Every structure is written in C-alpha cells, then in structure tokens.
Amino acid sequence: MAYKLGEVILSRETISRRVKELADEIANDYGKNKPVVVVGILTGAAFFLTDIVRELPEDMDVRVDFMSVASYGDNTESSGVVRIFHDLKSSIEGKHVIVVEDIVDSGLTLSHLIGLLEGRHPASLKVCVLLDKYERRKTEVKVDYCGFRIPDKFVVGYGLDYAGKWRHLKDIKYVVEE
Ligand code: 5GP
Numbered sequence: 613m614a615y616k617l618g619e620v621i622l623s624r625e626t627i628s629r630r631v632k633e634l635a636d637e638i639a640n641d642y643g644k645n646k647p648v649v650v651v652g653i654l655t656g657a658a659f660f661l662t663d664i665v666r667e668l669p670e671d672m673d674v675r676v677d678f679m680s681v682a683s684y685g686d687n688t689e690s691s692g693v694v695r696i697f698h699d700l701k702s703s704i705e706g707k708h709v710i711v712v713e714d715i716v717d718s719g720l721t722l723s724h725l726i727g728l729l730e731g732r733h734p735a736s737l738k739v740c741v742l743l744d745k746y747e748r749r750k751t752e753v754k755v756d757y758c759g760f761r762i763p764d765k766f767v768v769g770y771g772l773d774y775a776g777k778w779r780h781l782k783d784i785k786y787v788v789e790e
Contacts, residue, residue, distance in 0.1 A: 657713050
C-alpha cells in the first residue's frame with residue numbers, strides 16, 4: 613500500500629510555542645545549580661532535543677548526549693526489548709538525567725530504556741516526550757514533560773519518519789493511504 617502526506621496535526625508555530633513552554637518548565641525545575649544531562653534517543657528525538665535545549669537559559673548547566681536504540685518487533689508493534697546501536701558517550705552515574713523521546717506509543721520501548729538507564733544509577737531520571745499516544749499504552753510510563761497528547765493515528769515530520777522518509781518536515785502531519 614502506498615502512503616502520502618495528509619493534513620497538518622501540529623503546525624510549526626504550535627510546536628515551537630510548546631517547546632518554549634516545556635523548556636521553561638525544565639528551567640524552573642532544575643535551576644542554574646543543578647547540572648542536567650539531556651539524553652536524546654536517535655533519530656527521531658534529535659530534532660525536538662536540539663530545539664528544546666536551545667530554549668534553556670544560558671546559565672543552566674546543560675550537557676547533551678545521544679543514544680540510538682531499536683526495539684525488536686514487527687513493523688507496527690514494538691516488543692519493548694531494546695537493542696542499543698550507539699551508547700552514551702559519558703557515564704550518567706550520579707547525574708540528573710532527562711531522557712528526550714519523540715513519541716510514546718505502547719510505552720514498551722521507553723519503559724525498557726528507563727529500566728536500562730536506571731540501572732546505571734543516575735541521581736534522578738525524568739522523561740520528556742513530544743507526543744503521547746495515550747490510547748495505545750500497554751505499560752505505564754512516567755512522563756514528566758509532555759508536548760502533546762495525540763489520537764491513535766500515524767504521524768510524520770519534525771523528526772518522525774515513515775520508512776525513513778518525511779523526518780525533515782517542519783510541521784507534524786498525518787499519513788494517509790494514497
Ligand atoms: P512504543 O514502544 O512506545 O510502542 O514505540 C515508540 C516508537 O514507535 C517511537 O519511538 C516511534 O519510533 C514509533 N512510533 C509510534 N507511533 C508513531 C507514529 O505515529 N509515527 C512515527 N513516525 N513513529 C511512531
């Protein structure tokens with residue numbers, strides 16, 4: 613089946629406003645005396661992460677690191693068993709960590725990843741997601757910062773892909789059958 617881009621669900625302006633609000637929340641929670649490591653999950657969250665960290669105040673102590681993971685499963689359902697392709701550069705032991713993910717769907721990938729990172733004994737670990745498909749949750753995940761709750765429909769753009777395509781779109785759009 614072929615797919616094409618559908619209507620805009622979140623415009624670039626809406627995303628940008630919300631990113632600023634989330635950055636304000638994070639800045640209030642951590643302040644300038646609490647160093648934070650922001651961990652982006654590649655590839656999707658890279659776009660959201662770079663926007664959000666640039667909205668944080670200059671006097672905050674912010675480090676950025678990335679991880680690349682894939683969850684085993686078929687094309688539409690993740691199994692929650694996460695394989696690491698690219699690990700963090702630095703240890704997170706004793707650090708305050710914020711994991712940044714593009715979207716939480718069943719929650720399986722994120723909950724497995726959180727378990728894995730908790731095992732490295734950070735001082736604290738919070739989760740920031742741009743999109744939450746709450747209707748599809750199979751396992752509870754504690755989301756501390758959430759951009760938008762969205763319905764159960766496939767979306768692309770602003771980092772999110774369909775078969776590797778459409779990550780570069782500025783707006784988030786639905787994908788529809790051609
Ligand atoms: P979970 O383990 O929570 O089911 O899977 C989350 C992952 O599924 C996300 O990191 C993302 O790769 C993928 N995903 C879930 N829903 C969508 C969607 O609507 N669009 C895109 N592009 N990816 C999605």
